[in-house]
Amino acid sequence: MKNTFVNRKYIIMAIIILVSLVLLTRLFFIQVIDKSYRFSAENNVLRAVTQYPARGLIYDRNGKLMVYNQAAYDLMVIPAQTTSLDTASFCELLNITRDYFRERIKSARQYSRRAPSIFLRQISAETYARFQEKMFLYPGFYVQPRTLRKYSKPVGAHLLGYVSEVDEAVIKNDPYYKMGDYIGKSGIEEAYEKELRGKKGVKIFLVDVHSRIKGSYANGRFDTAAIQGTDIITGIDLELQEYGERLMQNKTGSIVAIEPSTGEVLALVSAPAYNPELLVGRIRSENYAKLQSDTTLPLFNRALMASYPPGSTFKPINGLIALQENVIVPSTTFGCNNGYLFVGCHSHSSPLSLKYGISNSCNAYFCQVFRRILENSQYSSVADAFNKWREYLTEFGFGTKLGTDFVNDLPGFIPTSGYYDKYYGQNRWKALTIISLAIGQGEIGTTPLQMANMTAAIANRGYYYSPHVVKSIGSTGAPAERFTVKHVINIDSLNFEQIIEGMAEAVNGGAGSTARSAAIKDIIVCGKTGTAQNPHGKDHSVFVAFAPKDDPKIAIAVYVENAGFGATYAAPVASLMIEKYLKGTVTNKYQEQRILELKLEAR
Amino acid sequence: MKRNVNIWTDIDKISILIYLLMIFAGWFNIYAAVYDEEHTRIFDISQRYGKQFIWIVAAIVIAILVMIIDSRFYYFFAYPIYGGTLLMLILVLFLGTEINGAKSWFEIGSLNLQPSEFSKVATALALSFYLGSRKRDLTSLTTFLIATGIIMFPALLIAAQPDLGTTVVFLSLFLVMFREGMSPYVFTTGVLLILLFFLSLLVNNTILSVSLILIATMVTWLMTRKTRLAVTGLGIIVAAGIVIYLINYFLIKEMSLNFIILVAVLVSGIAYGIYFFYRKAAGLIIIYLFLAGSLIFVNLVGFSMNTLLKPHQKERVEILLGFKSDPQGTGYNVNQSMISIGSGGFSGKGYLQGTQTKFKFVPAQSTDFIFCTIGEEWGFLGSLVVIGLYLGLLLRLIFLAERQRSDFSRIYGYGVVAVLFIHIVINIGMTIGLVPVIGIPLPFLSYGGSSLWGFTILLFIFLRLDASRTEYLI
Numbered sequence A: 001m002k003n004t005f006v007n008r009k010y011i012i013m014a015i016i017i018l019v020s021l022v023l024l025t026r027l028f029f030i031q032v033i034d035k036s037y038r039f040s041a042e043n044n045v046l047r048a049v050t051q052y053p054a055r056g057l058i059y060d061r062n063g064k065l066m067v068y069n070q071a072a073y074d075l076m077v078i079p080a081q082t083t084s085l086d087t088a089s090f091c092e093l094l095n096i097t098r099d100y101f102r103e104r105i106k107s108a109r110q111y112s113r114r115a116p117s118i119f120l121r122q123i124s125a126e127t128y129a130r131f132q133e134k135m136f137l138y139p140g141f142y143v144q145p146r147t148l149r150k151y152s153k154p155v156g157a158h159l160l161g162y163v164s165e166v167d168e169a170v171i172k173n174d175p176y177y178k179m180g181d182y183i184g185k186s187g188i189e190e191a192y193e194k195e196l197r198g199k200k201g202v203k204i205f206l207v208d209v210h211s212r213i214k215g216s217y218a219n220g221r222f223d224t225a226a227i228q229g230t231d232i233i234t235g236i237d238l239e240l241q242e243y244g245e246r247l248m249q250n251k252t253g254s255i256v257a258i259e260p261s262t263g264e265v266l267a268l269v270s271a272p273a274y275n276p277e278l279l280v281g282r283i284r285s286e287n288y289a290k291l292q293s294d295t296t297l298p299l300f301n302r303a304l305m306a307s308y309p310p311g312s313t314f315k316p317i318n319g320l321i322a323l324q325e326n327v328i329v330p331s332t333t334f335g336c337n338n339g340y341l342f343v344g345c346h347s348h349s350s351p352l353s354l355k356y357g358i359s360n361s362c363n364a365y366f367c368q369v370f371r372r373i374l375e376n377s378q379y380s381s382v383a384d385a386f387n388k389w390r391e392y393l394t395e396f397g398f399g400t401k402l403g404t405d406f407v408n409d410l411p412g413f414i415p416t417s418g419y420y421d422k423y424y425g426q427n428r429w430k431a432l433t434i435i436s437l438a439i440g441q442g443e444i445g446t447t448p449l450q451m452a453n454m455t456a457a458i459a460n461r462g463y464y465y466s467p468h469v470v471k472s473i474g475s476t477g478a479p480a481e482r483f484t485v486k487h488v489i490n491i492d493s494l495n496f497e498q499i500i501e502g503m504a505e506a507v508n509g510g511a512g513s514t515a516r517s518a519a520i521k522d523i524i525v526c527g528k529t530g531t532a533q534n535p536h537g538k539d540h541s542v543f544v545a546f547a548p549k550d551d552p553k554i555a556i557a558v559y560v561e562n563a564g565f566g567a568t569y570a571a572p573v574a575s576l577m578i579e580k581y582l583k584g585t586v587t588n589k590y591q592e593q594r595i596l597e598l599k600l601e602a603r
Numbered sequence B: 001m002k003r004n005v006n007i008w009t010d011i012d013k014i015s016i017l018i019y020l021l022m023i024f025a026g027w028f029n030i031y032a033a034v035y036d037e038e039h040t041r042i043f044d045i046s047q048r049y050g051k052q053f054i055w056i057v058a059a060i061v062i063a064i065l066v067m068i069i070d071s072r073f074y075y076f077f078a079y080p081i082y083g084g085t086l087l088m089l090i091l092v093l094f095l096g097t098e099i100n101g102a103k104s105w106f107e108i109g110s111l112n113l114q115p116s117e118f119s120k121v122a123t124a125l126a127l128s129f130y131l132g133s134r135k136r137d138l139t140s141l142t143t144f145l146i147a148t149g150i151i152m153f154p155a156l157l158i159a160a161q162p163d164l165g166t167t168v169v170f171l172s173l174f175l176v177m178f179r180e181g182m183s184p185y186v187f188t189t190g191v192l193l194i195l196l197f198f199l200s201l202l203v204n205n206t207i208l209s210v211s212l213i214l215i216a217t218m219v220t221w222l223m224t225r226k227t228r229l230a231v232t233g234l235g236i237i238v239a240a241g242i243v244i245y246l247i248n249y250f251l252i253k254e255m256s257l258n259f260i261i262l263v264a265v266l267v268s269g270i271a272y273g274i275y276f277f278y279r280k281a282a283g284l285i286i287i288y289l290f291l292a293g294s295l296i297f298v299n300l301v302g303f304s305m306n307t308l309l310k311p312h313q314k315e316r317v318e319i320l321l322g323f324k325s326d327p328q329g330t331g332y333n334v335n336q337s338m339i340s341i342g343s344g345g346f347s348g349k350g351y352l353q354g355t356q357t358k359f360k361f362v363p364a365q366s367t368d369f370i371f372c373t374i375g376e377e378w379g380f381l382g383s384l385v386v387i388g389l390y391l392g393l394l395l396r397l398i399f400l401a402e403r404q405r406s407d408f409s410r411i412y413g414y415g416v417v418a419v420l421f422i423h424i425v426i427n428i429g430m431t432i433g434l435v436p437v438i439g440i441p442l443p444f445l446s447y448g449g450s451s452l453w454g455f456t457i458l459l460f461i462f463l464r465l466d467a468s469r470t471e472y473l474i
């Protein structure tokens, strides 16, 4: 048998021997010649320490700092590196109980023996300093610097949201988050989490058996730097926000103020409020539980989530729809004899035209208007006319989400014709059946934010921008495309002028005008009072307004719960807010004092 | 003709000894890699070392079974085994369980089987049968293409899983074809292409091109010992390069430096062609063709990496090949693994005393990175012993292969050598940063039933063939 090429076995053997020698040479170089790997000769180890980026700062519209960061220190433990230690002095040093010590070590061991776990959260700077001196006694323990939120003023808790540790569900869904990381919850912190959080980095340190850091490993060749979070500039006026919260102290309700020309939220108050510092750091979970069980619902953001019947503040909308549908003209007058059918009214001069119908807030006038809208012969049925009416409301942003950058605003409720068909039967209902809608009562629910937005749309004479709290991300970045989209309402601006005349008259007119308590010297405020029916107790006082009349800078909605008629409390609050924003100071000290001293129990 | 032999006395004792040393060394090192003060019983089957002990016992049973089967079985059933394996490889693509992003595993009850481990054996058998059953001439193109097909068919099916590591292992069988007469140029070209591929990704392409030209000049000088010839050859390229550079500078303005060098080499080819034609210098033509081919290849790789692939795809390729480190990815592993091995020093930290491997800095410590534990705890001496044992086994197997009386057995023997060799080189090479991180196990040492059984079957079929080499003339 021929066995050709037999000499090639030498080539193959040569290759194998040569490659083996290459491997051995390399190993000899790494293991014997190169001393840089030799750190472990003294049993040193490497420790990968996560570099947490500072969270982005939050500013108000004038560049005033609202939220910043403070240093905090988490005491970490790597169970496998710990040695037996003097538990008593260790616990004393950290001011913890032996039970806590045993409990934490046990759960850290269960999580992982090699990976770090948090042993003690957010130790104080003093404890940190004391511990650092003794750290060499406690191998396996080290301090991980973190940052916590800090607030320049104890306001805006609902707006800003808070930061807490990620839970299991988040860790599962997003690989960025690891155990012990922080994440924004509710408010701006949640809505802009991706921008605010930045990017984590890692540093690898050489650590000796005494837990002492001997230096950066390989001159930081394997480290990645943390990238700081992006700052956020809000449209909030911090002073106005603070003032609003002061005015609403000891009351239940909300204030929403919007800049009509941009849709930027100037202030958003929900009362009762809470100090945002309560939800920072170690005290967070305890305080959160307290706030959650508080019967006055301080965690509940009324401005976005409470749905009230709008009451008489809804009358301008019905007036606008009637004008646009040509069922009335500004000079159309209706008589009022203390009401219309079963809808009562207060006493005032009669008959009234549209302007005075608004300024006197005549129920009879708007019942007639609403009948004309629904009984319009242009439509084949009341249901069709109703659908058209509802279409206008949707254009104003009622019954739908406004496309804001809040994470939990609610759409409110505007019934559909189908809703009444189901309730009364098809064609079994007419204008009179649902006449309470004429004066903003009945099956209708709107949020304070929606009412402020409606007011902004009126101030703009027919359009609005989706309300949003963030003005820019970083110093230049626009928050989102959608906030530059103009939502135009299909109602002529001339019709808006007619309604605005009525709203100006309500505040600045003579006898019979319902909102004179909102008047400000030198500024023409346009407003409308309202009373939201409260089945549980005293009615809620509501007021919407914008100012100045010809160049609106602020549109506002104020709700004071259980305060009765709109002019009594909501209108003065709105007036004070407007003056504060436009003038910087408040001249009507009497009114201010009256509001500050007012205490109303919730519900 | 049949002679009676006793396979138990004729089996090669040296190979068996090394095999046993290896599998038990593997077991002890897996224990060290997974070692935890809370689970110290080495037979604890909830731990990997406990399981590995079961795999080892099973592997010995398998080895005995392989020895009991008549050696003719492996010869006559080479193709059916190969066909069956191909079927398994196709089935696993549809029915397999996905582990770590690759559909490589069959889950049968609590047992996970990886058909690709056994396909190495089947392919080595099929290749041996094809080349050895009748005298084939590997210099013929048809034979070469069919043999290549036998290797590449399963390799591509495995690439589809996708399991890059095991696919690369199949390429080692070209070493067998080289032994059996495949043109050395095919072999050299292949090795060169792989080398160039990595170099073109690692090194600046302009520097690489210039280095290739200088190497070609050196080789020319070494082959001819004519300084004037080598210098003139280089001079022609440099001159052509300057001319093309100037043309590009003033007229075209589009060509990159790499491309100018490539064109310069191609253009100077005309001058060489004339010279070679008159002097009948065949050896020099080959040098030139290698140079031109290499430069074209380097430019192609550069072009496809930079132009055809989108940045994120390029990054993925680079990470896959281990050139680029992502914090949690392969680059990190290599750093950590080199730290572990390097920290072992000359004599190691001692058994169970390793710190780096224990802190889970290196993932897959008991499987693909088992060598880290050896390097850290046993130091350079341990590395030396392990590589020495491997080298001894490989050389012993070559010796055994060459003493076979049948072509089939010899070729299969080289198949075993090639497969073991590439596993050892890639696995150890990647832990010390010489080879990109390709996840393949270290024969006999890494944790895992499938790989241990695969290597056991691979080796013992050959030991069975060797034990009965005088029994039949197949």
Ligand SMILES: [Zn+2]
Pocket (backbone or CB within 6 Å): A336, A337, A338, A339, A345, A346, A348, A361, A362, A363, A364, A365
């Ligand atoms: Zn009236």
